[in-house]
Amino acid sequence: MIKKTFKISNMTCSNCVMKLESLEDDLVGVKEIKASYHRSEMVIEFDEFKLTDQQIITEVKKKGYQVVEVKEM
Amino acid sequence: MTKKQHNTINPVIIVTFGVVFIAIALVLFVFPPSAESNKLSADPGSWGQLVVAFITGITTGGLSCLAVQGGLLASTLAHQIEQDYVVQAASSKQKARVRANSAFPIFLFLVAKVVAYTMLGALLGWLGSYLTLSPMTRAVFMITIGVFMIGNALRMFNLHPIFRYFSIETPKFITRYIRHTAKGTDTATPLFLGMLTVFIPCGVTQAMMATALGTGSIEMGAALMFSFTLGTSPVFFIVAYLTTELGSRLEKFFMRFVAALVLILGFVTLDGGLNVLGSPFSFQNLSRNWFPSYSTSPSAAEISQPLAADGDGVLVLNVEDNGYFPSSLNAPADKALVLNLITDQTYSCARDFVIPALDFYELLPDTGTVQVNIPAQEKGSTLFFTCSMGMYTGQIVFE
Structure with missing residues (x-):
């Protein structure tokens, strides 16, 4: 399991947090997602053998958001 | 790559909610609100506030809330409709019921939402009644709420x-x-989700909740949130038939309008707080001095009849439903005075009379005269007075 921070550019309200955290139910290999509107980011703990950064970015985009930076924690 | 989950309402959560409501009831029993805090007065200002809350709900609140909570409703509906189609497939005679059934969860969702927010409003109003013990507390509270709204x-x-x-x-x-919970398909799901909003x-x-807190009255807080949530309901109901995507587009389109409205409400609240604080920098106090013709003002020479042998003067202020008349009084400096506050079937918050600098606060009778002793003031100084809501203001200028 690894933990990464995905900086999101277009979060507009607290509801965006719920939308992004719903990826927790949708993506296989995700242990936990903690999104924050205040910091405009989501911290995701996932199995790197089951899921890639690019897959996450694609799924985030499907939700209507743009990832601008990925940082490993 | 996707997971499947089917969750229904957990009875433990329902019991938890029940316990919370019972706890609220017990707290209300142990700490009963004061008689003043649970009256929805005939104050035209109060009714005006309710109308504004309803209009805010029906115009901006509905769209803004839809953007935040609409996803829950859409999710519930999707499951409900999916279930209905299964039923329909089992019996083609039930075709007519499908349309009715898709409206029913929306109705349940909205009813539960209105009930939940009305209860929340009552709770906030009750909390507010304990936080508004003095005009100073109220002022600080209003300023905080105003800053929150502006932010x-x-x-x-x-x-x-x-x-x-x-x-x-x-x-x-x-x-x-x-x-x-939004993934549940039973009838109680939309009802429960409505409560969870x-x-x-x-x-x-959030801005409206802050206003409900500021009312300091259970009934007014409940009525305010009821009006606002009721106002949001038609938009919710209509747009719920369309996609939530449309809701978010509309929300984006109106976001600046919503922001402008909240900004205005924020400044009005902040200004009210400054008035209750007795600040000369509130918009009303500044504008009164910038535009003197705004109020009628008798000259110092017009101040009449010595009240006592030592020559104390008497100032007369008419307290009416729509404010204080005259809103600007002139008085001689370095001389103790008596201010006569006259009410005649006055029912608005103007009765809650405050002179912040003298730490004077009194709820005036709806009809009658109350005397306030004003100690001698320096030449050129100004005493500001206001209602406890900071809505109606006035001043005494010492010359």
Whole structure:
């Protein structure tokens, strides 16, 4: 399991947090997602053998958001 | 790559909610609100506030809330409709019921939402009644609420990331629970989700909740939130037939309008707070001095009849439903005075008379005269007076 921070550019309200955290139910290999509107980011703990950064970015985009930076924690 | 989950309402959560409501009832029993805090007076200002709340709900609140809470409703509906189609497939005779059934969960969702927010409004009003013990507390409270509203408006304008901290984030365990509950398909799900929307209020709702807190009255708080949530319901109901995508587009389109409205409400609240604080820098106090013709003012020479042998003068102020007349009085400096406050079938908050600098606060009778002793004031000084809501103001200028 690894933990990464995905900086999101277009979060507009607290509801965006719920939308992004719903990826927790949708993506296989995700242990936990903690999104924050205040910091405009989501911290995701996932199995790197089951899921890639690019897959996450694609799924985030499907939700209507743009990832601008990925940082490993 | 996708997971499947089917969650229904956990009875433990229902019991928890029951316990919370019983706890609220017990707290209300142990700490009963004062008689003044549970009266919805005939104050035209109060009714005006309710009308404004309803209009805010029907215009901006509905769209803003839809953007935040609409996803829950859409999710519930999707499951409900999916279930209905299964039923329909089993019996083609039930075709007519499908349309009716898709409206029913929306109705349940909205009814539960209105009930939940009305209860929340009552709770906030009750809390507010304990937080508004003195005009000073009320002033600080109103200023805080005003700053919160202005911050939220600037957040909506996306002026700077720092303003994001004016938005309250819902704890993760609650959002997770709501998300999972939305996948339930039983009849109680939309009802329950409607109740849960109290945990994910939009920016406009948060501003309205702050206003409910500021009313300091159970009934007024409840009525305010009821009016606002009722106002949001038609938009919710109509747009719920369309996709939530349309809701978010509309929300984006109206976001600046919503932000502007919240900004105005924020400044009005802040101004009220400054008035109650007796600040000369409130908009009303500044504008009164910038535009003297705004009020009628008798000259110092007109102040009449010595009240006592030592030559104390008497000032007369008429307290009416729509304010204080004259709103600016002139008085001689370095001389103790008596201010006669005259009410004649006055029922508005103007009766809650405050002179912040003298720490004077009194609820005037609806009809009658109350005398206030004003100690000698320096030449050129000004005493500001106001109602306890900071809505109606006036001043005494010492010459």
